[in-house]
Amino acid sequence: MDSTEGFQDPVVTNPGLYRVILENERVRVLEYRDTPGAATAPHRHPDSVMVTLSEFSRRISSDGRAVDVELPAGVARWLPAQEHTGANTGHTDTHSIFIELKEPSRHPRGRTDERPLGPQSAAPSTPDTDDEANVWGFS
Numbered sequence: 001m002d003s004t005e006g007f008q009d010p011v012v013t014n015p016g017l018y019r020v021i022l023e024n025e026r027v028r029v030l031e032y033r034d035t036p037g038a039a040t041a042p043h044r045h046p047d048s049v050m051v052t053l054s055e056f057s058r059r060i061s062s063d064g065r066a067v068d069v070e071l072p073a074g075v076a077r078w079l080p081a082q083e084h085t086g087a088n089t090g091h092t093d094t095h096s097i098f099i100e101l102k103e104p105s106r107h108p109r110g111r112t113d114e115r116p117l118g119p120q121s122a123a124p125s126t127p128d129t130d131d132e133a134n135v136w137g138f139s
Contacts, residue, residue: 060086
C-alpha cells in the first residue's frame with residue numbers, strides 16, 4: 001500500500017493493536033486498541049489526525065527521546081509524520097482512531113464545482129508547536 005511504502009506500517013508491525021477500518025486513494029483510517037502495559041513495535045505514521053475515544057496515558061519514544069502524554073476521550077489532535085514506539089503507561093485501555101493522509105487535496109482552492117456538498121469541518125488551524133498536548137510532535 002502506498003501510504004506506508006518505505007517505512008514500517010503499524011498494521012504490519014502491530015497487527016493485534018491496529019486495524020484498517022477504511023481506506024481509499026486519499027486516506028487510510030486505523031483503529032488502535034490496547035490495554036495497560038501494552039507496547040508497540042517501532043512503526044511510522046504519515047501526517048495524521050488522531051481522535052481519542054478513551055482517556056489514556058502513553059509514553060512515546062523515538063530516537064532516544066521520550067514524551068509522556070495524557071489525553072482525555074473525545075479530542076482530535078494533529079500527528080505529524082514520524083516513527084516511534086508507544087507504551088500504555090496508564091490504568092485504562094487505549095482506544096483511538098488515526099486518519100492517515102495520503103496526499104494533498106486534489107481540489108484547488110476557489111473551485112467549488114467539484115467539491116462535495118454538505119457540512120464540512122472548519123478550516124484547519126496551525127498546530128501550536130509549544131503545546132505538549134500536540135501529542136507526538138516532539139517539537
